[in-house]
Structures are given as structure tokens and as C-alpha cells.
Amino acid sequence: AQSVTQPDIHITVSEGASLELRCNYSYGATPYLFWYVQSPGQGLQLLLKYFSGDTLVQGIKGFEAEFKRSQSSFNLRKPSVHWSDAAEYFCAAPPVGSSNTGKLIFGQGTTLQVKP
Amino acid sequence: DAMVIQNPRYQVTQFGKPVTLSCSQTLNHNVMYWYQQKSSQAPKLLFHYYDKDFNNEADTPDNFQSRRPNTSFCFLDIRSPGLGDAAMYLCATSRDIGTDEQYFGPGTRLTVT
Numbered sequence: 001a002q003s004v005t006q007p008d009i010h011i012t013v014s015e016g017a018s019l020e021l022r023c024n025y026s027y028g029a030t031p032y033l034f035w036y037v038q039s040p041g042q043g044l045q046l047l048l049k050y051f052s053g054d055t056l057v058q059g060i061k062g063f064e065a066e067f068k069r070s071q072s073s074f075n076l077r078k079p080s081v082h083w084s085d086a087a088e089y090f091c092a093a094p095p096v097g098s099s100n101t102g103k104l105i106f107g108q109g110t111t112l113q114v115k116p
Numbered sequence: 117d118a119m120v121i122q123n124p125r126y127q128v129t130q131f132g133k134p135v136t137l138s139c140s141q142t143l144n145h146n147v148m149y150w151y152q153q154k155s156s157q158a159p160k161l162l163f164h165y166y167d168k169d170f171n172n173e174a175d176t177p178d179n180f181q182s183r184r185p186n187t188s189f190c191f192l193d194i195r196s197p198g199l200g201d202a203a204m205y206l207c208a209t210s211r212d213i214g215t216d217e218q219y220f221g222p223g224t225r226l227t228v229t
Contacts, residue, residue: 036220041222041223041225042222042223043120043122043206043208043220043221043222043223044159044206044208044218044220045220046217046218046219049217090158090159102147102149102164102166102210102213102216102218103161103164103173104161104218106158106159106160107158108157108158109156109157109158
């Protein structure tokens, strides 16, 4: 079955430290991949997306993600975390064969806590 | 600023009492989506409209209905809310179907008593 997996449910990092949030997908072909962030009580905001081309994608708020086909991964990174980055992060992709429907499959999410 | 607006932000309803959640957008997008997000879970797509065409997900309960009277507005109707329907309901829009970015509203937190 097609799936998007975020292995880490909860991550805590110190402010100023680097961050990597993991996302793995199971698809046959190259998928379209997204990272969204959700602050408490708010909707989701797109951080970045990968469709094709350069495997290193730059997003908003200083985030980047790298698509690695060999590892079926699309990990999100940030070199220096700010307290305002504390939020829920979701990796998402459309189901195979459904890229034209708008449907997204979301991972379970990773909660990021930032220590002062 | 152009945006996706959801009203109300918090809604309390009684078990079995119909409730309607509202979403409006100033982006003039063709597609509007409704997601259900339960506590500590990922959003789950209920249905979406592409213009006036309604697309229901196969596992969306019949208790959930939607209306889109015009491009700007979309409503989620829950005909007989159960305790299990308590959740955050997220509205999103995108310019077109496919890989276009989805813009989310802030959500409506529904409580069922």
C-alpha cells in the first residue's frame, strides 16, 4: 500500500541546534512530496515541495529538504532552530495515480519541541 | 490579504444536533477541500469540490455533506453529530487539481456534548 511514514512522533531540540525530521514514502515511481507545518490551533502551511529536478529543495523559514530515491526519503532540515519553529510537521504526498485529484496522504506528523 | 477563512473557530453542538461549518476564500481558487483532523492525528480528506463538481472520498460517512453555492464559499454539514465526530475541521483551497499548493484555513474545532 502507498504510504508516507514519519518515524519520529516527537523531537526535542535546543534553540540554535540543527534539525532533521524524517519522512519515508513507499511508492513505485517518483512521487510528489510536500512538507507542511501546523502551529497549535492553526491550519497547515506549506514549507516546501518536490516535484522533479534538483533533489535539494529550499523552502520558507529557512527550511530545506532532500529527496533521496535510494532511501525513499524526503527529510526536512534546518541548520539552526528558533523557538518559533515549535509546531507539528507533516510530510505528505498524493496517492500513486491520483496526482491529478488533489488528494494528499499525510504522515502521522512529528511534534517539534524547542528548548531555550 | 487573500486568505481562507473559517467560521466559527470553535463550535459546540449536542449529540445528534445538525451543525454547519463555514469556509470562505478570497483566492478565487477552483478547488476547495474539507479535512477532518482528530487529536494527534494527520488530516484526513473528507471530500473536495473542483468548481461545482463534488468528489466524495469512499470512506467518508454519509453523515457528512457539503455545499458550495459559489466559488468563494463552501459548507460542511454534519447531519447528526456523534461523539466520534469531535475534531478539528480544516478547509483548504488550491488553484487547480493536482500538485498545486493547498492553502489551509485556521480550522474549526468541533466539540460534541
